[in-house]
Amino acid sequence: MSRLLRNAVVLLVLMTVITGIIYPLAVTGLAQAMFPSQANGSLIVNDGKPVGSTLIGQSFTDPKYFWGRPSATTPQPNNGTSSTPSNQGPTNPALTDAVKQRIDALHAADPGNTAPVPVDLVTASGSGLDPEISPAAAAYQVPRVAKVRGLSETQVQAMVTMATTGRQFGMLGEPRVNVLKLNMALDGH
Incomplete structure (x- = not known):
């Protein structure tokens, strides 16, 4: 049970970092580099x-x-x-x-x-x-x-x-x- 809980927490942290930090920064960076006017409104x-x-x-x-x-x-x-x-x-x-x-x-x-x-x-x-x-x-x-x-x-x-x-x-x-x-x-x- 503790192994399952540990795996769930690790996966939660990993997915939070990927989808909540890395992906938004990558998309924002690409948008600013490729389409700066549109990315800024x-x-x-x-x-x-x-x-x-x-x-x-x-x-x-x-x-x-x-x-x-x-x-x-x-x-x-x-x-x-x-x-x-x-x-x-x-x-x-x-x-x-x-x-x-x-x-x-x-x-x-x-x-x-x-x-x-x-x-x-x-x-x-x-x-x-x-x-x-x-x-x-x-x-x-x-x-x-x-x-x-x-x-x-x-x-x-x-x-x-x-x-x-x-x-x-x-x-x-x-x-x-x-x-x-x-x-x-x-x-x-």
Whole structure:
């Protein structure tokens, strides 16, 4: 019995050292060596200060900025420590009410815009943290942003086009626009 107990304790200590110390250090070291930007949060730096991440959305409500997808995280929007979907299905009245409120907010910010509202401007992503919108969602907002900033729609659309990332490897995913990078480009204009 004592031999079994000793073997169990030795195995526990050995596996704790391997899986709790050696493996995490090796993976962290490899990540830092091979992908330093991604391993450190894919931060976006402006004037030497981190202003956000390419992986986590930010809430923009000022009409002069492009707005991203709604966030489903709590207790505050785009909370990176609380990645979670809303778990509201299409027949849930709470989702219907939330979408209606979001559509009303978009119409209030740009009353003259009669185009259909793209779905990604009124529904949260699965993680609740999506930093990107579709080119259609960006195009929907071009008239509002151009008007508030005193720019032509052509100028703003050109910035959207420059900020649009295509499919990964030419075939995976959909074209997308990182909202923070686009808004930073607008501020730099």
